[in-house]
Amino acid sequence: MSTPDESFIDDDLNREQALRAGLNDYELGDDDLELLQGDNDEGRPAPAPKALPVLAIVGRPNVGKSTLVNRIIGRREAVVEDKPGVTRDRVSYPSDWAGREFMLVDTGGWETDVLGIDARVAEQAEVAVSLADAVIFVVDSTVGATATDEQVVRLLRKSGKPVVLCANKVDSSKAEADATALWSLGLGEPFPVSALHGRGTGDLLDAAMKALPRVSEHGVARPDGPRRVALVGRPNVGKSSLLNKVAQEDRVVVDSTAGTTRDPVDELIELKGKQWIFVDTAGIRRRVHMSQGADFYASLRTTAAIDKAEVAVILLDSSETLSEQDQRIVSSVVDSGRAVVVAFNKWDLMDDDRRRYLEREIEKDLAQISWAPRVNVSARTGWHLEKLVPALERSLESWDTRISTGRLNSFLGELVSGNPHPVRGGKQPRILFATQASTRPPRFVLFTTGFIEAGYRRFIERRLREEFGFEGTPIEISIRVREKRKR
Numbered sequence: 049m050s051t052p053d054e055s056f057i058d059d060d061l062n063r064e065q066a067l068r069a070g071l072n073d074y075e076l077g078d079d080d081l082e083l084l085q086g087d088n089d090e091g092r093p094a095p096a097p098k099a100l101p102v103l104a105i106v107g108r109p110n111v112g113k114s115t116l117v118n119r120i121i122g123r124r125e126a127v128v129e130d131k132p133g134v135t136r137d138r139v140s141y142p143s144d145w146a147g148r149e150f151m152l153v154d155t156g157g158w159e160t161d162v163l164g165i166d167a168r169v170a171e172q173a174e175v176a177v178s179l180a181d182a183v184i185f186v187v188d189s190t191v192g193a194t195a196t197d198e199q200v201v202r203l204l205r206k207s208g209k210p211v212v213l214c215a216n217k218v219d220s221s222k223a224e225a226d227a228t229a230l231w232s233l234g235l236g237e238p239f240p241v242s243a244l245h246g247r248g249t250g251d252l253l254d255a256a257m258k259a260l261p262r263v264s265e266h267g268v269a270r271p272d273g274p275r276r277v278a279l280v281g282r283p284n285v286g287k288s289s290l291l292n293k294v295a296q297e298d299r300v301v302v303d304s305t306a307g308t309t310r311d312p313v314d315e316l317i318e319l320k321g322k323q324w325i326f327v328d329t330a331g332i333r334r335r336v337h338m339s340q341g342a343d344f345y346a347s348l349r350t351t352a353a354i355d356k357a358e359v360a361v362i363l364l365d366s367s368e369t370l371s372e373q374d375q376r377i378v379s380s381v382v383d384s385g386r387a388v389v390v391a392f393n394k395w396d397l398m399d400d401d402r403r404r405y406l407e408r409e410i411e412k413d414l415a416q417i418s419w420a421p422r423v424n425v426s427a428r429t430g431w432h433l434e435k436l437v438p439a440l441e442r443s444l445e446s447w448d449t450r451i452s453t454g455r456l457n458s459f460l461g462e463l464v465s466g467n468p469h470p471v472r473g474g475k476q477p478r479i480l481f482a483t484q485a486s487t488r489p490p491r492f493v494l495f496t497t498g499f500i501e502a503g504y505r506r507f508i509e510r511r512l513r514e515e516f517g518f519e520g521t522p523i524e525i526s527i528r529v530r531e532k533r534k535r
Contacts, residue, residue: 443520
């Protein structure tokens with residue numbers, strides 16, 4: 049004798065088979081048949097890489113470090129602009145040369161006796177050297193060895209790391225004579241390179257591979273499947289402070305100057321016994337197309353970082369009025385299809401009057417993501433950060449959720465019988481069959497006899513959330529109108 053649960057499952061399967069058979073009376077294309085026959089799920093991302101030897105690129109500002117990084121990794125990933133101080137954090141990129149895989153670390157300009165944000169950038173460069181297995185020291189050959197270069201050489205010698213000397217900006221054979229003058233630094237042979245044009249980079253990398261040990265002392269082995277979390281928001285909202293707080297170290301440069309972060313910085317972090325990859329991104333500014341130079345490219349890198357992530361934490365400044373810029377950021381994250389958590393930062397700066405106004409703003413301005421988990425935090429003090437992981441887990445679980453075809457069609461059958469689509473032009477469209485085409489985010493395809501209005505789609509989405517949860521994930525519903533076969 050079957051249990052009540054088993055009988056419900058049998059009813060769902062019978063309904064699915066009957067509706068699927070009914071589709072045979074309608075004109076279906078090859079893509080329809082493929083969708084109905086297969087699962088079409090996109091699957092999980094590729095497993096994370098193993099521990100790799102770490103090669104750090106260091107040098108004073110504006111010698112071409114990020115240009116060299118882009119040349120080595122073979123794509124324009126690091127933000128580059130013809131002015132000093134564009135790179136501020138240490139940013140890692142997986143790379144390979146001559147069959148050797150390694151982690152390449154770009155750093156900000158290394159200067160001595162500086163204050164403010166420049167001092168913190170220099171500190172990050174020092175940390176990069178301490179955590180590297182070998183170092184490429186980049187010098188501008190057109191300028192020659194400066195006093196700052198000589199001070200950096202002393203610091204590199206003190207670190208005891210293998211160093212390869214790169215004489216950059218050697219754009220012709222005539223300029224190679226300038227590179228020979230760098231023997232005076234006492235680091236051995238200077239390799240003449242043009243990072244911009246690629247000249248000499250092969251010889252430089254061959255030397256770097258000889259200096260780089262095959263077994264890393266500092267590389268971090270990333271286990272399979274840590275979820276990627278992008279921290280997004282407008283400039284100066286506290287993204288870098290939040291990353292430093294959850295990492296429990298000064299991993300990225302924090303400054304009161306808006307727009308401190310330029311390149312996305314990812315960090316492997318353990319929270320509540322589980323490992324995550326947190327990605328700090330550049331603040332999304334008001335008008336990307338009006339941004340110039342480094343800010344423009346930083347905005348593009350942020351968009352790419354969101355696309356690579358699985359869940360986005362949208363940081364909002366609870367002490368300030370929600371802006372049109374905040375709403376634009378929310379829309380861009382939802383359009384990307386990532387899971388979502390909304391974090392109201394700087395909660396410790398709130399007073400009672402502001403709290404009342406904020407609740408009204410949330411109802412009015414964030415109605416499009418009323419389904420997203422919300423946490424109130426303070427990145428500065430660490431207040432309520434323990435609530436972040438449960439919210440992330442809820443959103444990702446919903447993002448991965450799949451509903452069986454039988455259960456989905458039973459749900460829609462009950463929904464439509466109780467609340468049918470309005471009649472338009474004397475016709476009432478019917479839902480013939482529904483299936484979940486994919487997860488991440490959940491995407492549903494409805495085969496219908498006519499166009500389904502946007503308002504009724506929103507009604508279906510709302511009822512799907514009420515029935516199955518889907519907290520923290522956008523839902524996509526697409527309609528395929530199909531006509532009956534001609535007899």
